[in-house]
Amino acid sequence: MLPLLPPALLLLAALGILTLQRLRPSVGYAWVIGTLTSLAAAAVTVFLRWRLPQQTSLGNWLPFSVFIDSPILGLDGNSWPYYFSIGAVALAVLLTASARLEPAASPYAWAGVLSLCSMGMLAVLSANLLTLTLTWTLIDLLELVILQANSNNRTLGIQTVIMSTFRVTGTVLVLVAALVCRGQNLPPTFATLPPAAALLLLLAAGLRLGVLPLHLPDLGIIRRRGLGTTLRIVSAAAALVVLARLPAESVPAEVKGLLLGFTALAALYSAAMWAGAGDELGGRPYWLIALGGLAVASVIQGQPRSSLAWGMLLILPGSLLFLYSARRRQILFLPALAVVGLSGLPFTPGAGGWAGVFATPFNFWQVLLLAAHSLLFLGYLKFIFMPGEDLARMERWIQAMYPLGLAVPALALAFTGLLGWPGSLGPGIFWAGPLSLVAAGLLWTALSYWQRRTTRDDAVSRFYSSATQSVGGALARLFSLRWLYGLIWWLYRRLLQVIQVLTEILEGDGGVLWALVLLALLISLLRSRLAR
């Protein structure tokens, strides 16, 4: 039951803040409640590192006289890193919120952050498919409520539907996986997944991460640093933990190349968009997809454990950068620590991820994945040196609290690197990290040269510039998959016409006769089936 304490604490704090705002609105008290509670929750998550594994079952949750299935929450070596990092993100968001009090202090947003983290922890604890279905839906519904409470414009309509469709499709794939397990008389748990069910779960996680197929969960309406980051990170963590729990042989050899190709292209495209984004918040969705892609690729190549390393990099350095709103030279070492973790050099937290990228045998897609990592690294470096709000002009207590908040994900990354999971501290594939950094350096040089070359005002430069824009635009259109969604929409319209014609026939004047004809057809089909 102890693993349920942190999510319960966070949820209670969220409820407490909401109640306080109703009865006696106070930003200060709300912040103190949120910060202290998330600190306590994070402390419990650290303590639980030495109390693994733990499992809690909700017993007879289903209403039947015979036991069929029940929600199970379990904390083990695969889920603890995500469980811990969500706790760290909650604490970091609350602590760094001190620097964002001036423009928009919103205790309601903090309540949202805390409740999301609470649900995210429950999702990470999901130890069977039934629990996963419930917790994913819980997160989706909570997201919908948060979007509802934080948007005053009318831009959500079709985006909400598309986002919900992708999310629900992911959940449906989990349900199909459960049916596959039942069809083979296996319990729907992670420990006994048949290959077909494992593949379905991989696709479900890929879908929720936006990797398979590539799509952007467009939550652009929330550009808030704290709440927006939590919305994305928690949802990603809930999907990433599934990857770590999949068996090594999840993907049949026949589809491995195809899936890896899609994943590598999605990761590379997103990494390029991340590196080219105007600021870190604009690039935030691409960061998630690119690192999610590296995690998915690890599972495809039979190394689900390696997905943990990429997952940690997605959550911890990611949240650090997205919360890094106020800047000052003296605290630059904090994002720099995250850069070290991201580098993938031997004995850094990212090193464990390379085994998933460079699994034998060597293939072309691995080069693209390496390039994706290089671009992610370049983009990260670019964004930490960008100007932001001036921390020096803020109040003294903020100058103390804010760096502490930034230190939380950096320290959490170091902690998970040291003690996160067996093999988290090691050389990894020792040459991969340095190779990626060299590639990043070469890319940086090439891009700088290219930029200088294309900014000159001569005919050749103009040609290069326009060629670059055309190729970039075409690639962006290709990888945005809008053409695919257009095609799906076109198909839907055609199907609609067919359905309308059929409906008119069946509901028209001759409808009764048509029903009898259909019955005759059905009986003739059934007769052959029954005869067998």
Added chain:
Amino acid sequence: MSAALLWIFLPGLAAVGLWFGRKRSGMVVFVATGLCLALAGLALVLPIGKALRLGRLLFELEPVMNIAGRRLVLAEADRPLLTFFYAIAGFWFAGTLSAGGHRQIVPYGLGMVALLVAAVAVEPFLFAALLIEMAVLLSIPMLITPGEARIGQGVLRYLIFQTLAMPFILLAGWALSGVEANPADATLVSLASIFLGLGFAFWLAIFPFYTWVPLLAGQAPPYAVGFLYLVLPTTALLLGLDFINAYGWLRNASQLYLILRLGGALMVVTAGVWSLFQRNLGRLFGYAMIVETGFSLLAVSLNSHLGGEIFTMIFLPRVIAMGLWALCSAALLKTGRSLDYESLERVAEELPTASAGLAAAVLTLGGLPLLAAFPIRIVLLQEVAGQSPLTAVWVLAGMVGLLFSAFRLLAVLTGGYFGPRRFQEGRLQSALIIAGAAALLIIGFAPRLFLPLLAGMLKAFTRLP
């Protein structure tokens, strides 16, 4: 005193009395709701066929009542059924004032319930066909909007298909009496099976006889349609289960369960896919009902005790979700809109409670996890997968079709706008809707506390596994 007198004739007479007083709609609703809830309560506490002492008074509710050579049998095991029927009716009638439907609903509805209970109770069973036909005829005035000069195609189609069921059931009765006399006669057994199958296919609007369901739902008042869709298929399903319970040759025919599985799956898949292309809330309601009947058939097709439990537990979320849907649709209609999507765009800005209630109802019937229908659906799907994994995946696809159409409806209702709103809804209506939506959510979170409440209905079917 006979049980039939209490649970059939009393409500029947009350329906006649209320018809005369129908102009005083408040009184009619109050009396009918009170009577139904009282009858449901009595069915819950009064034993049938056992002597009961109330002070000095000693009386017994006799299970059998002979009338014109026929028997109306309401036994001890039927008490959960009676509770269920009258609780549904009470629940429905209580919302009529808030829904603003026309005043015929209550007296005709009460009369229908009395006739349907009689249909479940009557022996020999072939008279059930006549009683159900009478209930169908009684339902027609509810489905016609007052002042409407032309009767819609949906009402006519409904009447045609339901009436077509009657001769088949009567013929099945004739064939079954032959089977009882000569069980070895394979021709008579085949004939009885075919007649029964066709009769029930018409009653339950099984594929391909369900075209009237969305047609009617798109044309008739939603509150009346909701009541109809709830009581008629429920009665037919219970009668069907009673048949399987009563006849050993039917119960032991493995082909029956295969046909039921196929029929149920076809209904869920076709209606789920069709629902994706609907642009009218009423028609979507119709397709949701077809999906529900399909799930009931799938539950029966399992031919196991678990299947029976699923069959009974499916009703509670269905009743609440359908009630909520009908109430919210009626609330939308009251504002002068139609149920076409064009007319409902951004209606959540003016009617947030009705929109939220509608979303909760549609998502529940779509089987969204965390809502009331999900715990039953997931187990039903898993059990079907145990017998035929491919069928289970197809059924899931149909369910997802309905779920996606629910999300589409959500986008229409909100128009993507989630900002501050002006509330324009009455307090009673809002309270009922909030209670319904909360019930769906609470049942979804704690299914074990609520869903087994209806499992007692299985007691009436003693020979089922």
